[in-house]
Amino acid sequence: MFRGAQRSVLVLALLGTWTWLAAAPARADRCAAALRRPVELAVSGPGFTIPDTWRRRGLRYGTRGLVRLVERVAKRMKKSFPGSTLHVADLSMPNGAKTAWHHTHQSGRDADLLFYAIGPDGQPAPPPADMVRYGVTGRGEDGLRRFDSARNWSLVRALITEPAARVEKIYVAPWLERRLIDFARSRKVNAGIIARAAKVMAPPGRTVPPHDDHFHVRIACPAGPPITAELGKRRRRR
Numbered sequence: 001m002f003r004g005a006q007r008s009v010l011v012l013a014l015l016g017t018w019t020w021l022a023a024a025p026a027r028a029d030r031c032a033a034a035l036r037r038p039v040e041l042a043v044s045g046p047g048f049t050i051p052d053t054w055r056r057r058g059l060r061y062g063t064r065g066l067v068r069l070v071e072r073v074a075k076r077m078k079k080s081f082p083g084s085t086l087h088v089a090d091l092s093m094p095n096g097a098k099t100a101w102h103h104t105h106q107s108g109r110d111a112d113l114l115f116y117a118i119g120p121d122g123q124p125a126p127p128p129a130d131m132v133r134y135g136v137t138g139r140g141e142d143g144l145r146r147f148d149s150a151r152n153w154s155l156v157r158a159l160i161t162e163p164a165a166r167v168e169k170i171y172v173a174p175w176l177e178r179r180l181i182d183f184a185r186s187r188k189v190n191a192g193i194i195a196r197a198a199k200v201m202a203p204p205g206r207t208v209p210p211h212d213d214h215f216h217v218r219i220a221c222p223a224g225p226p227i228t229a230e231l232g233k234r235r236r237r238r
């Protein structure tokens with residue numbers, strides 16, 4: 001059916017296609033893939049704790065950058081607001097597995113942080129059993145908590161200025177973003193910082209809840225050679 005030259009071309013084409021298909025995982029965006037080198041976030045540390053509800057789920061793994069980011073901003077917040085505790089909700093499962101709670105939170109680049117809140121006594125509120133939604137007035141739907149603009153603004157500022165990781169997006173409801181930006185303006189914060197915060201904060205897509213009960217922090221894909229290339233190098237060294 002095929003003459004010699006034609007057969008060689010066909011075989012080469014088939015080989016080429018096979019090689020291309022076999023290399024697909026290596027080509028894949030390393031950041032689109034599930035978390036591969038999980039770093040564990042402790043259940044509590046200086047300035048932060050994972051409240052029981054989220055502790056039980058076990059989604060406390062992320063990339064090194066994300067875990068370091070959470071640890072460092074919590075520490076900075078504790079310094080600025082002594083006694084302040086950041087309540088950390090879900091990161092990812094250690095293997096980046098899908099969970100019943102999220103569509104994302106698989107690449108190790110997402111972290112949910114509960115808002116800092118003031119209780120009825122005017123003191124920092126303890127962690128809630130479930131996320132509390134905040135309306136346009138800043139009141140919590142539980143009738144007890146109040147959105148703490150001062151600490152939440154400081155948290156946003158710490159997140160976007162922390163060198164441990166580049167924060168790509170902070171998903172939050174528009175009315176809460178407005179509160180934070182208004183607060184920053186009232187405190188005469190540097191216009192460049194405010195502009196950056198406004199750019200990073202965004203409402204989540206139309207198909208997901210409005211994020212009026214927590215910040216969803218997404219860090220950028222870390223720079224560097226693809227993970228597969230690094231693995232290849234290591235293999236050669238052995």
Ligand SMILES: [Zn+2]
Pocket residue numbers: 102105110111112216217
């Ligand atoms: Zn989230």
